[in-house]
Amino acid sequence: MEELLSTATIGRTHGVEGFLRVYSLSGEYAHLKKLKSAVAVFPDGREKLLSVLQVRTQGDNLLMKFSGYETPESARLLSGAVLKVKREDARKLKKGEYYIADLYNLSVIYNGEAIGVIRSVSEGAQAMLLNVERNGKIYLVPNLPVFVSRPDFEKGTIELLMGELVDL
Numbered sequence: 001m002e003e004l005l006s007t008a009t010i011g012r013t014h015g016v017e018g019f020l021r022v023y024s025l026s027g028e029y030a031h032l033k034k035l036k037s038a039v040a041v042f043p044d045g046r047e048k049l050l051s052v053l054q055v056r057t058q059g060d061n062l063l064m065k066f067s068g069y070e071t072p073e074s075a076r077l078l079s080g081a082v083l084k085v086k087r088e089d090a091r092k093l094k095k096g097e098y099y100i101a102d103l104y105n106l107s108v109i110y111n112g113e114a115i116g117v118i119r120s121v122s123e124g125a126q127a128m129l130l131n132v133e134r135n136g137k138i139y140l141v142p143n144l145p146v147f148v149s150r151p152d153f154e155k156g157t158i159e160l161l162m163g164e165l166v167d168l
Helices: 072-078
Strands: 004-014 019-024 037-041 047-058 061-066 082-086 107-110 113-123 128-134 137-142 157-159
Touching (some): 004 061, 004 072, 113 137
Antiparallel strands (some): 037 082, 128 137
């Protein structure tokens, strides 16, 4: 399981004090308001540990200010990064929910046989798409009950219900 979970994206600056708009990936913001630190992951893969100085809301916007980035010019350097937090600081799960990161590296089973591995997850129009690696190729499988079972995290598996999705 991933120790750090992607929980939000950093948007553009707001005002003259170095605040940035922050957008929750789960749609919930309560856990973000309590953060003391997070890791910013930039599009080029660089990571930076951030200390949260201040959090406030303005209308529907969540605004955050980070230590060392107290001006709009310096804060702008964080725009576009993804905020990752420790699992215990992420949104608490309700019964039956799981973090997307927990799907990574699950074995994909079809008719009792392992046929692939989930390498990543992408956003699709109607559902998340499981990026299943099989024989060196990546197949996109919608994460919907008609195509796959619920993941079995104890066994580390998820069952594919329609083999034609991965050329079986």
